[in-house]
Amino acid sequence: MTDGSIGDAGATGDADPTGIGLRDDLPIEQWYEAPARPKPIRDRWTKLARLRELGFEPYAYGWDSSHDLTAAREAWPGEGEGPTVRVAGRIESLRDMGKSAFLHLGDRNGRLQAYFKRQQLSERDAQLLDLLDLGDWIGVEGPLFETRTGEVTVRADRLTLLSKSLRPLPYGKVEVDETGERIVHSGFADTESRYRQRYADLAVNPEVREIFLVRARVIASLRRRLDESGFIEVETPILQPLYGGAFARPFTTHHNTLDRQLYLRIADELYLKRLIVGSLDRVYEIGKNFRNEGIDRTHNPEFTMLELYQAMADYETMMDLAESLVSETAKEIVGGNRIEWDGHTVDLSPPWERVTFFEAIERHAGFDARAADMTDLAERLQRAGRDDADSMNRTRLLDAVFSEWVEPELVDPTIIYDYPIEMSPLAKPKRGDPELAERFEVIVAGTELVNAFSELNDPLDQWKRFAEQARARAGGDAEAQGLDRDYVRALEYGLPPTGGLGLGIDRLVMLLTGKTTIREVILYPILREEEI
RNA sequence: GCGCCGCUAGCUCAACUGGUAGAGCAACUGACUCUUAAUCAGUAGGUUCGGGGUUCGAGUCCCUGGCGGCGCACCA
Secondary structure, three states, X not given: OOOOOHHHOOXXXXXXXXXXXXXXXXXXXXXXXXXXXXXXXXXXXXXHHHHHHOOOOOEOOOOOOOOOHHHHHHOOOOOOOOOEEEEEEEEEEEEEOOOEEEEEEEOOOOEEEEEXXXXXXXXXXXXXXXXXXXXXXXXXXXXXXXXXXXXEEEEOOEEEEEEOOOOOOOOOEEEEOOOOOEEEXXXXXXXXHHHHOHHHHHHHOHHHHHHHHHHHHHHHHHHHHHHHOOOEEOOOOOEEOOOOOOOOOOOEEEEOOOXXXXXXXXXXXXXXHHHHHOOOOEEEEEEEEEOOOOXXXXXXXXXXXXXXXXXXXXXXXHHHHHHHHXXXXXXXXXXXXXXXXXXXXXXXXXXXXXXXXXXXXXXXXXXXXXXXXXXXXHHHHHHOOOOOHHHOOHHXXXXXXXXXXXXXXXXXXXXXXXXXXXXXXXXXXXXXXXXXXXXXXEEEOOEEEEEEEEEOOOHHHHHHHXXXXXXXXXXXXXXXXXXXXXXXXXXHHHOOOEEEXXXXXXXXXXXXXXXXOHHXXXXXXXXXXXXX
């Protein structure tokens, strides 16, 4: 397979050089009526032909709605016949009873029933009604009323086909019980198909649409809050000659004209701090990072981060900012700070508990990791079943200890601060304790949500830390950072005291939507190639 | 990367120890003027993920490949 794109499904150009453009060796028209197609597809193809015969345009050019479906339902005055509305939507259910028919239209966040009385329709509209299928987009015009069973409904006096659906959507049957709760029977549930055909997932599962509406509102809310606080939004390179700002392996690519190797960024950090040097004293960027690492419930190779930098601030300012950004956003988007997540109740209201890195280990693992030597750390990890411990340096050992005993215990957001300095090559040493860095992470529900520090602004110190990284890299640590000479040059001009913060947008959305898999909050999560 | 589980009709799922592959929804034909998981009668729908093997006989057992899920590792 040279091209796995879904749009080219079934092309057989490789097998038959004269067959370019054929679909499974057939001209496209014959493909739809071939016996190999499921009957619903063949039937829809026949209906499409019939519609054309009758002079209907199956793919319209536009439509003017007077209301979306939710607004239309709300426009019903409460009794009697309401105003005439023009609405559009996709047919989600269809109940034809001969002389009359009911169907439900759906749009991005609403649903409205339409009632058709054949006697009252023009002959053409009645013909059209007979050729409709689930999944078709239609427009409807008529007055609102309430059915005997109490559902606000539009009585369709006029009907317009907007787009004919040739492929049956995997609709389940929707039952609405006495409490108004939607119960979906059967439906579209196969995880793999849902991700591969996200369009069908979104079309059929309103709760999936809701996740992405929430995601959009979360991002808009963060952006508005930062804009109002005097931050300016910027864009920095994704294609970078040197990657840095985090510990991760990059994706590598190549620019032809420049004939030069480039990397997809693993973090925005170094470019953003250069802007603070340039006197843009509050900047942020919301964008994709790319890390060439494993894939699991909390990691997708491309993911979205908010990074912000504020001059004249330190990590304590960032702690306050992290608290307010997360809790205010939660209040605004989901209406509160108590969230049910993976069987826990997570309380996002500030202030969050603040514990130092070594205190946290003391508390949850029961020993003083700062005093412990490497052998001691490795032995403890080995006893806990980590057989790779003897190959780790001290940084990795401490990190392993932290993720083994501390992280899983933290449910409510917890600020873990004062990390060992060797784990934090871009952070300032802690005042009065240079073995530690002024850095914190926010751990919520067992995973890292925020990473922040007082930014290292001493160019000499930065050079030495880079050099240390370079040594670690030479010693085989594939994730150690490269030496970025231009960044040091920038620091030499003078980086004011600066606080910086990174917040994982995907994980925040997971938290606010109750999802335990990052794939559920990314529209197109990465998957292996599909054979179509 | 390793381990476990899964892949059957367009969708959701059945098929005991190997013995003719089924149901509901969707579809089609017909009936029905306020239905709503509409109902009723009938019809059609399958390369059981691909390849190989064992067997008189494989959805089922074995080998191999693909894809997915979960866990572990990795990802500070």
